[in-house]
Amino acid sequence: MSWLWAIVVGLVLGLIAKAILPGKQEIPLWLTAVFGILGSILGNAVATWMGINETKGIDWGRHILQLIxxxxVVGVGDMLWSAIRGKGRQRT
Structure with a gap:
């Protein structure tokens, strides 16, 4: 997988994850893409651990695990981002 493809897939997965999560997420677009990439890597690792290495046709199991x-990652990352930004606002 090339870096460009990883960024595109990460951005798409991050945006879908933001749409699935309830409420408004405060993370910027670039961080959404980073969290989507990390979530995709996590989903790939879990799929490999479960033995879903290669399938014929569309690999739905791997894609669902990437989305999960x-x-x-977007949910946890948003909480951390809000906590960090919230503490920074109190100091000023």
Whole structure:
């Protein structure tokens, strides 16, 4: 997978994850793409661990696990981002 493809897939998965999560996420677009990439990597690792290495046709199991990973990483990342930004606002 090339870096450009990883960024595109990460951005798409991150945006889908933001749409799935309830409420408004405060993370910027670039961080959404980073979290989507990390979630995709996490989903790939879980798929490999589960033995879903290669399938014929569309690899739905791997894609669903990538999306679940992106939702988890975006959710946790948004909480961390809000906590960091919230502390920074109190100091000023």
């Amino acid at each position: 990973g992106a939702v988890a």
